[in-house]
Amino acid sequence: MSAFLSYLLNGLAVGCAIALIASGLVVIHRVTGVVNFAQGTFAVVAGLCASSLLGMGLPHGLSEVAAVLAGAVAGLLTGLAAIGRRGTSPLSALIVTLGVGVLAYAVEIVLWGDQPRSAPGLAGSVTIAGARIQTQHLLVICVTAATFVLIALFFGRTYLGKALTACASNPYAARVVGIDTRRMGLLAFAIGGLLGGLAGVLITPLRPISFDTDVTLIVNGFAAAVFGALTRPVITLIGALLLGVAETMAAGYGYGSHQLEVALGLMILVMIVQASRRSTIHEETV
């Protein structure tokens, strides 16, 4: 029972990290219609930054914040490449973000080498109802919960957040009332970078990160985001938590080598079920 509980909590922590990446995808897709393939890259950049800054002797807290901001800058730059030029179709923008992800490989290898790097996080562990759980896992869960509350407040209560929501629901009407949809798109990319960076900083202490970790991260994030059809954050969160728990349980009960297949198979299944419930006409006009 205690093993089950500790797998569950660990799984929730893994799911939270996936949820942060997936929510970045959702924010960018809602506002710009672009699926950002470089979303995992933001996490890798921030994670590697954090490990370097901590290695240079900067205090905890400061290094992590700086690393998350680096993620946001990476997001903004990706946005400039993907939607900076007018008339780029969403599918072309997807291919551009794919290119940005590969370009980031080159930059990351030059700056950090091709070996995995880790960073010290919160040490120690706590015991909850007989189950041992690392403090860092608890930190991941708490930060994710706080982030989702903040995002909900930002989109629901602030002027800027409402402008972003307006772009998401009807770009034409948003332009009519004087909202610069391109600037909002860039802002969405920066927020996506921030969320990806947060995920990267949180998971670097849990498992070492190297330049090509982004494929696993983006695939898991995308799998979670398709649960919410790439538009609904709350369902995305639920999807990410389910995915994290399912993967950790599979690993914990001895099917560790099939972790990736479980996640990917689930993602394909969800997409096919969703596609069969949508009509072609609807999809082609959107």
Place this chain on the structure above:
Amino acid sequence: MRRLAGGLLVAAATLALPAVLDDSALAVYILLGLAAMVTVGVSLLMGYAGQVSLGQGAFYAIGAYTAALLALGGVPPLAGLIAAPLVAAASALVIGTPLLRLRGHHLAFATLAMQLILLSVAGQMEFTGGDIGLQAIPQFGIGSWEMSSAAAYAYLTWAGVALVMLVTYNVSTSRPGRALRALATSETAAASSGIPVGRYKLAVFALSAAFAGLAGSIYCFYTGYVAPGSFPVLISIQYIVMAVVGGLGTIWGAVVGATAITLLVQGLNIVGALPGMPTYAPSVLSYAVYALVLILVVLFLPQGLLPALTRRLPSRVRARS
């Protein structure tokens, strides 16, 4: 008439090259031909039918593993060479039946996922040799004749390229080819004018997989070794880059794109291996080149290199006269 002369010139150059190149240049020449073969399929799938596949490397791998397993099992290599594209096409039919219900970015991610699953399975199974892969694959040959020189492999490869281009040309000028172009613009409109959209999409997916499978089987005979590490996700992205650079939906464009990217990467590899360069230089340079070329072409030359060049040529001729 001019087009025919141009085509003959290209064919003559292609046939003459293996005789004059040395072994290391021939290796590049063969890999270039293999990449062109896969890219023609990608170009057909993306350019004509409008379907994005980020997992074309999976069919390349299926072709290579099929030929390798058959050859190691004592089956004549020629049978393996024929079986590889058939097996790749059959697996595309099986995989494509559920997957091609998806569109746009969903399909892109699903095909990428398919390749990741396949690599992971190939790395764990006993009969595929796990992560180490299959080694000591016999040379290609027919009867008692064994193909041992690189030049012979170059001829085999480029014969494959010619076959693939011919098939693609015939498909694209036929009635189904026009139907494919119609469904790429709007599936609803195509379906309402009587085009069996699902069946055509599946057929073109299988055809492009067969091209990749053929390339994969030649690759396995040439190198004599296959492993999951030979087919990374980046290889599928590389085919997209080549197809986009050359110009989607043009047959020659795929070959031009494959040539341009292969020569560029090869040139940079030489620069990266110069004394005084850091050890990571070759991989960094090739990543950077793939990425920058892809981004710049998508943003500034969305129709690709070949259409952009050919459109410029006649206008200059017109200006002179």
